[in-house]
Amino acid sequence: MKRLLVALALVLSACSAGGQDGPTTVTFWDNNGGPGRTPIYQELIKRFEAANPDIKIEYVGIPSSSVQQKYDTAIAGGSTPDVGGVTTSYLAHLVGQDALEPADDRIENGALKDKLLPGLLETVRQTAPDGKLYAVPASGNMDIIWYRSDRFEENKIPEPVTWDDLAKAATQLTRPADNQYGFTIRGGAGSVFQLLSEAYSYSGIEKFYDGGKSTVADPRNAELVRKVAELYKKATPEADVSNSYTQMVAQFTGGTVAMMHHNLGSTADVMKALGPERVAAMPLPKGPSGKRTVVPNPTDGFAVFKGSKNRDASWKFVEFLTSAESNGYWNEKVGQIPANTDVRGAEWIQKNPAVKMALGVLEDSATVLVPAPVYLPEYSSITKTDTEPLYQKVLLGQMSAQEFLDQLAAKLTTAQQDWEKRK
Amino acid sequence: MTQTLTRPATVLDPPPAPPRRKKHRDPSRYFRLHLPLVLYLLFTLIPFYWMVVFAFRPAGSTSLVPWPITFEHFDTVWNGVGFGVFFQNSLIIGVGTLVVVTVFALMGGYALARFKFRGQRVFLLALLCTQFIPGAMMLIPLFVIFKSAGLLNSLTGLVIADTAFQLPLALILMSGFVRNVPVELEEAAMVDGCSRLRAFFAVTLPQLKPAIVAVGSFAFIGAWNNFLFALMFASKQDKFTLPVGLSYALGEFNTDFGALAAGGVIAAVPVVLVFAVVQRFLVQGLSAGAVKG
Numbered sequence: 281m282k283r284l285l286v287a288l289a290l291v292l293s294a295c296s297a298g299g300q301d302g303p304t305t306v307t308f309w310d311n312n313g314g315p316g317r318t319p320i321y322q323e324l325i326k327r328f329e330a331a332n333p334d335i336k337i338e339y340v341g342i343p344s345s346s347v348q349q350k351y352d353t354a355i356a357g358g359s360t361p362d363v364g365g366v367t368t369s370y371l372a373h374l375v376g377q378d379a380l381e382p383a384d385d386r387i388e389n390g391a392l393k394d395k396l397l398p399g400l401l402e403t404v405r406q407t408a409p410d411g412k413l414y415a416v417p418a419s420g421n422m423d424i425i426w427y428r429s430d431r432f433e434e435n436k437i438p439e440p441v442t443w444d445d446l447a448k449a450a451t452q453l454t455r456p457a458d459n460q461y462g463f464t465i466r467g468g469a470g471s472v473f474q475l476l477s478e479a480y481s482y483s484g485i486e487k488f489y490d491g492g493k494s495t496v497a498d499p500r501n502a503e504l505v506r507k508v509a510e511l512y513k514k515a516t517p518e519a520d521v522s523n524s525y526t527q528m529v530a531q532f533t534g535g536t537v538a539m540m541h542h543n544l545g546s547t548a549d550v551m552k553a554l555g556p557e558r559v560a561a562m563p564l565p566k567g568p569s570g571k572r573t574v575v576p577n578p579t580d581g582f583a584v585f586k587g588s589k590n591r592d593a594s595w596k597f598v599e600f601l602t603s604a605e606s607n608g609y610w611n612e613k614v615g616q617i618p619a620n621t622d623v624r625g626a627e628w629i630q631k632n633p634a635v636k637m638a639l640g641v642l643e644d645s646a647t648v649l650v651p652a653p654v655y656l657p658e659y660s661s662i663t664k665t666d667t668e669p670l671y672q673k674v675l676l677g678q679m680s681a682q683e684f685l686d687q688l689a690a691k692l693t694t695a696q697q698d699w700e701k702r703k
Numbered sequence: 704m705t706q707t708l709t710r711p712a713t714v715l716d717p718p719p720a721p722p723r724r725k726k727h728r729d730p731s732r733y734f735r736l737h738l739p740l741v742l743y744l745l746f747t748l749i750p751f752y753w754m755v756v757f758a759f760r761p762a763g764s765t766s767l768v769p770w771p772i773t774f775e776h777f778d779t780v781w782n783g784v785g786f787g788v789f790f791q792n793s794l795i796i797g798v799g800t801l802v803v804v805t806v807f808a809l810m811g812g813y814a815l816a817r818f819k820f821r822g823q824r825v826f827l828l829a830l831l832c833t834q835f836i837p838g839a840m841m842l843i844p845l846f847v848i849f850k851s852a853g854l855l856n857s858l859t860g861l862v863i864a865d866t867a868f869q870l871p872l873a874l875i876l877m878s879g880f881v882r883n884v885p886v887e888l889e890e891a892a893m894v895d896g897c898s899r900l901r902a903f904f905a906v907t908l909p910q911l912k913p914a915i916v917a918v919g920s921f922a923f924i925g926a927w928n929n930f931l932f933a934l935m936f937a938s939k940q941d942k943f944t945l946p947v948g949l950s951y952a953l954g955e956f957n958t959d960f961g962a963l964a965a966g967g968v969i970a971a972v973p974v975v976l977v978f979a980v981v982q983r984f985l986v987q988g989l990s991a992g993a994v995k996g
Contacts, residue, residue: 314951315784315962343950353935357846526958545956553763
């Protein structure tokens with residue numbers, strides 16, 4: 281009997297040891313899965329697996345609209361992936377649940393040391409209350425104005441530099457009888473975040489908070505909101521009051537509007553529909569101060585989850601994805617700013633005027649980054665549910681710009697104070 | 704005696720002739736009835752038309768008709784995004800839920816309609832109350848239960864989850880249908896020597912055909928369209944369903960309208976076919992059970 285038990289134990293241990301001999305599987309959740317990005321990841325995974333035959337990557341594409349809920353459910357149920365795509369817009373939320381592994385030591389002692397854009401690293405660090413790096417940045421994004429260069433040329437209008445130039449050009453390019461409008465306003469989902477980028481670009485205010493108080497209600501910001509509201513229906517379609525990015529991009533690519541404020545994320549759609557000969561990009565216009573202030577867009581990156589049982593293999597995969605070759609390949613395909621500084625001189629960047637322009641702005645020493653407080657747990661609800669309807673009232677002339685910004689600033693100040701207390 | 708055999712003369716008289724119809728219908732009937740219906744039909748069909756146009760015309764085209772026709776979007780979603788696998792998963796989950804819900808609803812609905820038991824009203828109320836709980840609220844508890852039961856990443860788990868959420872309404876509906884079948888029919892069969900079970904199969908079940916179709920259709924469509932459970936309880940690409948695949952087309956910064964429309968056509972066709980086949984039973988069944996019951 282004793283012999284039988286020993287034999288059984290040996291067989292079982294041999295079985296379990298045999299199970300570890302196979303390749304290590306790393307699960308990777310893409311936070312924006314879909315026909316645009318999935319094939320790019322599949323190619324990168326193929327390259328990684330060829331170079332690392334002992335590691336197998338299991339790709340799972342998560343629809344971007346539900347990714348936060350998916351992560352929350354997985355964290356609550358203890359079934360997180362090894363590696364996940366994350367953006368700074370919900371990174372604080374994940375850090376708050378103690379779900380992520382800090383990357384500082386891995387970066388400091390690994391191949392990515394001094395290889396990542398400092399501005400993007402800083403943006404990621406700012407989202408965590410302890411200032412640690414919980415995600416390795418992979419792509420930067422920036423708000424820009426896409427414009428129809430062909431129509432500007434036809435009408436002999438130079439590229440706008442200030443907001444007043446833009447408003448003048450928008451009015452000149454508007455012909456409602458021909459269903460042609462100079463500009464499109466995002467009045468629906470996502471409107472306030474976009475409006476804040478415009479406001480800080482115009483006002484030149486360099487801090488989102490001054491002494492713990494939100495600077496959003498500054499009269500210079502209110503002036504910009506008034507100027508945008510003045511364009512509504514005068515140089516934009518009437519339906520803009522309920523526009524999300526989907527409608528804006530459809531209007532622009534469909535040829536109805538001549539200028540659109542969006543970001544580099546729409547590069548593929550815009551270029552596919554209009555081509556580089558008919559479209560160009562410019563930074564958000566400056567205001568009377570002449571300063572270049574930029575509210576950075578959420579940064580995209582990769583995080584390793586604390587629940588991962590294969591952390592070394594997971595970090596190896598993250599390092600591979602952010603290496604110069606992979607990072608360059610990825611950002612060339614999606615048209616965004618590569619985080620790896622070695623990609624800076626790549627040929628494709630010279631051929632992509634929008635990315636080149638955005639990189640130029642970010643690397644310009646005169647540019648001041650004004651990060652929005654995306655780390656606040658309430659930031660999303662304040663800028664969406666609470667205040668988007670108020671902005672619609674401003675567009676419809678039912679509320680003053682100053683009153684709207686006062687309410688927004690009060691909510692942001694309270695949220696910041698609560699955050700400071702909890703830190 | 705003679706008198707009892709004599710029928711009143713009026714009984715033998717031919718029935719009075721129906722009032723003569725007007726040769727020409729009232730022309731205003733077209734404006735009152737047909738025109739609004741045609742307008743409503745157009746209003747309903749225009750989104751479907753747009754979906755078809757976007758699905759079959761090339762990307763970037765602004766044509767109002769799907770010409771020149773292209774299948775590139777179907778190729779993208781079927782082969783590139785994996786709609787082939789998603790379609791198969793949705794079909795398995797839809798049919799599985801349909802079968803399980805219908806069988807349980809028949810048994811439970813019969814019990815609710817034919818037997819009196821203590822706490823019956825409370826039970827019915829509890830069934831009704833389950834309809835007020837949104838799926839999202841149950842997500843994390845269900846996730847934990849499914850994880851400990853080893854049901855994550857499995858189609859069986861999704862059938863169970865969908866069944867759990869479809870069954871209460873199906874039970875309520877089915878009990879109404881069963882109540883509508885006269886109990887005397889079953890009693891007559893039992894007097895003739897049938898057991899209760901045989902009386903059910905021989906007499907009641909054939910009467911419930913429209914009810915089975917109505918309840919089954921609801922269960923199938925509910926499972927077919929369920930996005931939340933499919934995304935949350937599956938973390939493997941080959942276990943996702945059509946609604947998850949559709950939401951892939953709506954990216955963070957861009958929307959692939961061609962892929963979205965092609966995916967929409969693929970997802971809508973089975974539902975349209977199901978309705979085309981069963982709509983006769985469905986109307987009959989709904990009016991029999993839900994309204995009269």
